[in-house]
Amino acid sequence: MMIRDAMPKDISLIFGLIQKKAEFDRQMGSFSGTLKATPEKLSKTLFGDVPFAKVILAEIAGNAVGFGLYYFRYSSFNALPSLWLDDLYIESKARHQGIGTVLIKEIAAIAQKYNCTHLAWNAIETNQPGVRFYHKIGAEIVAQEGDIFLFKASPTKILKTGC
Template identity: 30%
Template sequence: MNNITIKQIDSTELHLVVGLFNQYRIFYGQFSDLGMAKAFLEERLQNRESIIFVAVDGDTQQPVGFTQLYPKYSSVRLSKNWILNDLYVAADYRKQGIGEKLIKTAMDFAQKQGSTFVQLETAVDNFTAQHLYENIGFVKQAADTDFFLYKIALNK
């Protein structure tokens, strides 16, 4: 993990995450479709509906993970907060701290934007992710039959 860099991408760098995004969708039981994956991400970035960070292996220059954030507005707090909607690390790179590094980069970004919190959801049977989120400081807020909702407050 020592040579992993995290960077925010724009639509010109979409090629860095399309394959990872497709693998992420497959992980959650969806069908493989690189064209649809690219079109979906491209629309999010062009419409400024999401922020995407990618983890790149500095030795191979290969993308190895990503996270995507969606804005969530709070009228009461008068703030734009963020939903960490997607997080994926390629199988060969798991258990090396890359997911944590992506999450912390997303949290730093949100804090610099003046956000008061970041929230995310994960499947009730994704124990590895739950352990990671709780170790970072996310607090379980609610659950339904399929997903747990987690939230972390950001210091302003």
């Protein structure tokens, strides 16, 4: 397995993974809309003059099987960034092999490198395997709106977990 930063040439790969994540989220009941992402929009917003988010890819034997999409937020009161994990997705055939752990630890290492106060993300309550995984890596539910949990964890805590 290899984790690497996505590059502009990976747009169709990223788009395909986002499509699969949208379908997964539909099955979980957390997405019922129309996917509005396109390869062109992704290219412009991820690799344009002002990249709004970053993507890391998990590959096995040269084939992408998962991704993490994140961006930084900033607190003027702390004068420090935090990291928002917008997507963490592993293809069903590649789950339960430790890929999610490696991806989230890589993202935590990025957060630590940039002195982020924490990582945060949402998950739907019906995604019980995901919720269990997030607890296992040391994340805590800090808020709930309906069936959506807001998770938060320190980069250090994630990196220290033995999972």
